Amino acid sequence: MHTALVTGGSAGLGLALTQDLAADGWHVVVDARDATRLERAVGALPGSVSPVPGDVTDPAHRQALADAVARAGRLDLLVHNASTLGPTPLPPLAAVGPDALGDVWLTNVAAPLALTQLVLPTLRACGGALVSISSDAAVEHYEGWGAYAASKAALDHLTLTLGVENPELAAYAVDPGDMRTAMHQAAFPGEDISDRPLPESVVPAIRALLRRRPVNGRYRAVDFAPPTGTSADPAGTGVTGADHQGVPA
Known part of the structure; x- marks a missing residue:
């Protein structure tokens, strides 16, 4: 049984991906800060x-995740999905203090790297895939998004450098596009974001990737989205989950 580790899996894209992988026969190790919410989301x-409740910024929790992977005996996919926007409403960069910036950096950059370091030997042994959920803010410049955007740009860089240093791995920074999530709502308080697609709609594109x-590289999920109403290979490669020689999707 193939194994995935997905952080931030009690809601949004992390939960949608966990649901999809588990339904497809994967064993999924998943975390979230709120134990009750995590159990309610994935328990059934x-x-x-x-489920391994805890905060990715906590070294003891990261070790617990690594221990869960060790019990599974393999790791085919590591998805860094847990992240924070930082202070909301989103302030201009000139108003972001060092403590706030440090909190964003710890959650979005330092913790993913530290977790990867713990499970890297197992991921390498399986020829697995490292996926970091990114944002268009990592390459564009938006008012108020400076701290978050800088952290995502850094995570992209770390992810792709790990890919260079570990050629056994596939390493991808994936921009999922706008989604109808609690985090996106927090970035736009009081606005109606019901026109944004649900996180579930992004999962087929990630599986296609x-x-x-x-x-290895930075990709937009929309570029791998299957045509509406089809399950064919969206990339036109003829590669299916059964045919794939690396990480099964």
Whole structure:
């Protein structure tokens, strides 16, 4: 049984991806800060799911995640999805103090790297995939998004450098696009974001990316989205989950 580790899996894209992988026969190790919310989200999911509540910034929690991976005996996919916007409403960068910036950096950059370091030998042994959920803010410049954007740009860089240093891995920074999530709502308080797509709509594109396993790099999920109403290979490569020689999607 293939194993994935997904951080931030009690809601949004992390939960949608956990649900999809578990339904497809994967064992999924998943975390979130709120234990009750995590159990409510994944406790009744069909398939094999190991919830590990805790905060990725806590070294003891990261070790607990690594221990769960060790018990599974393999790691085929590591998804860094947990993140924070920092102070909201989003302030101009000139108003972001060092403590606030440090909190964003710890959650979005330092913790993912530290977790990767713990499980890297297992991920490498399986020829697995490292996926960091990014944002268009990592390459564009938006008022109020400076701290978050800088952290995502840094995470992109770390992810792709790990790919260079570990050629056994597939390494991807994935921009999922706007989604109808609590985090996105927090960035736009009082605004109606019901026109944004649900996180579930992004999962097929991420699975397609993993099936195709292109060269390491930064990708937009929309570029791998299957045509509406089809399940065909969106990249036109002829590669399916059954045919794939690397990480099954």
